[in-house]
Every structure is written in structure tokens, then in C-alpha cells.
Amino acid sequence: MTIGIDYILIFGKAISFYSIIGSIGFMAALFLCLKRRKKYGIEQDDIINLGAYSIIGIIAGSKLMALLCMIPQFIEYWHRIEWNSGFLEKIMGQGFVFYGGLIGVIAAFYIYCRQFKLPFGKTMELAAPAVPLFHFFGRLGCYTAGCCGGIGGFPLQLVEASGNLMIFALIMYIQNKRSGFSKTFPLYLLLYGGMRFVLEFFRGDPERGFIGFLSVSQWISLIFAAIAIRLLINKRIIFTKNT
Amino acid sequence: MEGNNTTLTIASLVLGIAAIVLDFVYTIAGIILGIIGIVIAVQARKKEGISGMSTAGLVCSIVGVALGGAMYLCAICAIGAIFGIAAGM
Numbered sequence: 001m002t003i004g005i006d007y008i009l010i011f012g013k014a015i016s017f018y019s020i021i022g023s024i025g026f027m028a029a030l031f032l033c034l035k036r037r038k039k040y041g042i043e044q045d046d047i048i049n050l051g052a053y054s055i056i057g058i059i060a061g062s063k064l065m066a067l068l069c070m071i072p073q074f075i076e077y078w079h080r081i082e083w084n085s086g087f088l089e090k091i092m093g094q095g096f097v098f099y100g101g102l103i104g105v106i107a108a109f110y111i112y113c114r115q116f117k118l119p120f121g122k123t124m125e126l127a128a129p130a131v132p133l134f135h136f137f138g139r140l141g142c143y144t145a146g147c148c149g150g151i152g153g154f155p156l157q158l159v160e161a162s163g164n165l166m167i168f169a170l171i172m173y174i175q176n177k178r179s180g181f182s183k184t185f186p187l188y189l190l191l192y193g194g195m196r197f198v199l200e201f202f203r204g205d206p207e208r209g210f211i212g213f214l215s216v217s218q219w220i221s222l223i224f225a226a227i228a229i230r231l232l233i234n235k236r237i238i239f240t241k242n243t
Numbered sequence: 244m245e246g247n248n249t250t251l252t253i254a255s256l257v258l259g260i261a262a263i264v265l266d267f268v269y270t271i272a273g274i275i276l277g278i279i280g281i282v283i284a285v286q287a288r289k290k291e292g293i294s295g296m297s298t299a300g301l302v303c304s305i306v307g308v309a310l311g312g313a314m315y316l317c318a319i320c321a322i323g324a325i326f327g328i329a330a331g332m
Contacts, residue, residue, distance in 0.1 A: 011267070013267070013314045014314070015313045015314060016313065019312060019313035020313070023309060023313070045288060045293060048301070049285045049288060049289070049301075052281045052284070052285055052301060052304075052305055053281070053282075053285065055278075055281065055305065055308055055309070056278050056281060056282070056308075059274075059278070059308070059312065060278075089271070089315075092271060092315070112285075116289055
């Protein structure tokens with residue numbers, strides 16, 4: 001076993017610290033959901049199954065979103081791209097977008113809840129603190145990989161990690177102390193969307209997808225924030241009802 | 244188990260083990276098999292009941308995806324680098 005700057009070499013295969021920290025984050029989020037499941041009346045097996053589904057949601061969603069962001073580059077370099085296995089490996093192995101992963105997880109949860117008749121709202125409420133906790137570890141992983149940094153090498157990943165930790169703490173506080181408030185997932189979308197919108201201005205990786213003067217993530221932040229506000233102000237929508 | 248039907252359970256276990264093995268040979272195939280294994284294992288646990296074998300199928304499939312992912316993903320967010328390398332820039 002060899003330890004490099006950002007990877008561990010096991011049996012000739014490099015395992016990045018990003019993957020290791022991401023796995024720790026996933027386990028922490030799953031453990032949190034398992035500990036808090038009784039409050040939302042969700043069975044332990046369903047949590048494990050949802051965790052398994054969310055892995056698929058994260059991979060498929062973040063990759064699909066990254067591929068969508070790559071469309072302008074595909075068009076620009078179309079004639080110079082050599083369509084061999086090496087390029088396909090690069091395409092599939094690099095470039096993941098958090099928002100895609102989040103949408104993928106929401107979709108995976110929705111499919112599972114529809115198929116096995118679980119309350120989708122309650123499930124999302126249970127997942128509300130787990131998402132920023134996982135993302136906190138994810139951004140620490142970004143820091144070790146050297147991606148998603150700020151302008152001039154500023155460690156923006158650590159700022160976002162701290163923000164996620166604060167959102168996690170706030171959601172945990174609200175869920176524990178204000179049990180009457182049952183819309184913590186829209187609150188998470190609003191808080192994270194707002195934070196991400198501002199932090200994107202300080203990102204130093206210009207390769208990210210842009211639509212007009214805003215990055216793709218900023219547009220998604222705006223859409224998520226609008227949906228979150230709509231859900232938060234609509235008193236008829238109650239997330240903890242059994243439907 | 245309902246009617247002792249273990250087709251999905253066995254399928255998930257086979258796919259999970261195959262995913263782990265393939266991770267070391269052709270990683271992307273291992274990840275895809277692991278993802279299919281997860282879906283089938285979840286269906287098996289719900290439709291055929293929870294057993295040691297179905298849990299083993301789910302665990303093997305998750306390990307297959309996680310291990311493959313860890314080996315495969317080198318620079319998570321470096322979208323731009325892909326085209327730099329591909330276009331020989």
C-alpha cells in the first residue's frame with residue numbers, strides 16, 4: 001500500500017481521498033437517518049434500501065448533469081474528439097455536479113416511495129439534515145482533490161463545507177426543538193441555494209457550464225430557491241402527512 | 244419468504260459478487276453490474292422477504308459500486324480537463 005498526495009494505492013489501484021471521505025460522509029448520513037427514523041415512522045430496512053437507491057441517484061444524477069453541462073464543449077471540440085475507450089473513461093470518470101446528484105437522490109426517493117407506498121414528504125424530512133452532512137464531507141473531499149476551488153487558489157471548498165455544516169446544525173436544531181415546523185427540506189433547498197448562488201461568484205474553475213452571465217449551478221440555485229419559497233409559504237402543503 | 248421464490252435474491256447476490264470481481268478487471272462494467280445488483284436486491288428484499296442472502300446481495304452490490312467508484316473517480320469535478328486531454332491541447 002502506497003500513500004500519495006491525494007490517493008492511496010491498493011493492489012495497484014489508486015483510491016482517491018475524495019472517494020474515501022465521500023464514503024465516510026455517506027455512512028455518516030445513513031447512520032444519522034437510521035438514528036432518527038423512529039420520529040418519522042420509517043422502517044430500518046426502508047432506510048437501508050433508500051440509502052442503496054440514493055447511491056444510484058447520486059451517480060446517475062451528477063453524471064447526467066455534468067454531461068449536460070459539457071454539451072457546449074462537445075459541440076466546440078466535436079471534430080477533434082477521438083472517440084476511443086480512453087476518452088469515454090475520462091468522460092465517465094471525471095466531472096460530477098452536486099445539484100445533479102441532489103436531483104438524482106430526490107428522484108430515487110420518489111421512485112422508491114411510489115413503488116413501496118412510503119410517505120415521500122416524511123422521507124424527505126428525514127433526509128433534510130443528512131444531505132448537508134454528506135455534502136460537508138464531499139466538499140472536504142473536493143479540497144483534497146484540489147477541485148471546486150476559489151479564484152486565485154482560495155480554498156472555497158472549505159467555506160462551502162463550513163456553510164453546509166451550519167445548515168446541518170440549523171436543520172437539526174429546528175427538527176429537535178421546533179417539531180411543529182415540518183418543512184425543513186424546502187428550508188435546506190432555500191439556504192443552500194442562496195449560499196451556493198453567492199459562492200459561485202468566487203469559484204475559480206471557468207470550465208463549469210454557463211448559461212448567459214450565470215453558471216448552471218446558479219440557475220439551478222434560483223430554481224430551487226423559488227420552489228422552496230413556494231413550498232414554505234403554501235400552508236396547504238404539509239411534509240409530514242402520510243401521503 | 245413468499246412461496247420460497249428466491250430468483251431475485253440469487254440474481255442480486257450473483258450480480259454483487261460479479262461486480263466486485265469486475266471492479267478489478269474492467270471497472271466501469273463492475274459499477275454497472277453493481278447498480279443493477281442494488282436495484283434487484285432492493286426488489287428482492289421487498290418482494291421475496293429479507294433473508295441473509297438478500298442482505299448479502301445488497302451489501303455485495305453496494306461494495307461493488309463503491310469500490311468501483313473509488314477506483315474510477317480520479318478528479319471529481321474536473322470537467323474542463325476532459326476536453327483538454329481529448330483534444331490534445
